[in-house]
Amino acid sequence: ILNVEQSPQSLHVQEGDSTNFTCSFPSSNFYALHWYRWETAKSPEALFVMTLNGDEKKKGRISATLNTKEGYSYLYIKGSQPEDSATYLCASEEGAQKLVFGQGTRLTINP
Amino acid sequence: TAGITQAPTSQILAAGRSMTLRCTQDMRHNAMYWYRQDLGLGLRLIHYSNTAGTTGKGEVPDGYSVSRANTDDFPLTLASAVPSQTSVYFCASSEVNGQPQHFGDGTRLSIL
Numbered sequence: 631i632l633n634v635e636q637s638p639q640s641l642h643v644q645e646g647d648s649t650n651f652t653c654s655f656p657s658s659n660f661y662a663l664h665w666y667r668w669e670t671a672k673s674p675e676a677l678f679v680m681t682l683n684g685d686e687k688k689k690g691r692i693s694a695t696l697n698t699k700e701g702y703s704y705l706y707i708k709g710s711q712p713e714d715s716a717t718y719l720c721a722s723e724e725g726a727q728k729l730v731f732g733q734g735t736r737l738t739i740n741p
Numbered sequence: 742t743a744g745i746t747q748a749p750t751s752q753i754l755a756a757g758r759s760m761t762l763r764c765t766q767d768m769r770h771n772a773m774y775w776y777r778q779d780l781g782l783g784l785r786l787i788h789y790s791n792t793a794g795t796t797g798k799g800e801v802p803d804g805y806s807v808s809r810a811n812t813d814d815f816p817l818t819l820a821s822a823v824p825s826q827t828s829v830y831f832c833a834s835s836e837v838n839g840q841p842q843h844f845g846d847g848t849r850l851s852i853l
Contacts, residue, residue, distance in 0.1 A: 662839040676841030733783040
C-alpha cells in the first residue's frame with residue numbers, strides 16, 4: 631500500500647490571496663498523479679491527471695506541477711475566491727488503475 | 742448524461758442483515774471502483790474491476806463482495822453488516838490507466 635501524504639490538512643486563506651499545497655507520494659512504481667476537488671455534500675470531481683516528470687497543468691486559476699523523481703506535486707490557486715472552498719484530494723496511481731488517496735487539504739476562503 | 746448512478750442515497754440497516762449497494766454507469770468505462778469514506782481516513786478502495794468479468798481486492802475488502810456481470814453495473818454486497826461498516830460509499834469509473842475517475846453521489850449507510 632502506497633503512502634500518500636498531503637499538507638497542510640487544512641488552510642484558511644483570505645479572498646484574493648494565492649495559495650498552494652503539497653502532495654507527496656512514493657516515486658517507485660509511479661504511473662500517474664491525480665488531483666480532485668471535493669465540495670461538501672457533493673462527490674469528488676477530477677481536476678488534473680499528470681504522468682510525466684515536470685508536467686504542469688492549468689485550469690483557470692488552478693494549476694499543478696509534478697516531480698516524479700522526488701515524489702511530490704503542488705497545487706496552486708491564484709486569486710482565491712469563495713467558490714474555491716473545498717477539500718482537495720491527490721491520489722497516486724501505481725498501475726491497474728488503482729488509486730491511493732491522501733487525506734486531503736481542506737481549504738476555506740474567507741470573504 | 743447521467744454518468745454514475747448510485748442507489749440508495751442513504752440507508753439504515755440492522756447489524757447482521759445483508760445489503761447490496763447499486764452502481765450503474767452509462768459512459769461505457771472499462772474500470773469501476775468502490776470506495777468508503779470515513780472521517781480522518783479519506784477515501785479507501787474496497788474492490789475494483791478493470792473490465793467486465795474481472796474483480797480485484799482493494800485496501801479494505803473484508804466483509805464486502807462485488808460482481809461485474811456487464812460493463813455498466815458494479816454492485817457491492819455486505820453479506821452480514823457490522824457497525825464498523827457505517828460509512829459513506831462512493832462508486833467510481835474510469836476509461837483506462839491514467840484517466841480521471843468519475844464518482845457517483847455516494848450512499849450513506851448506517852449499521853445499527
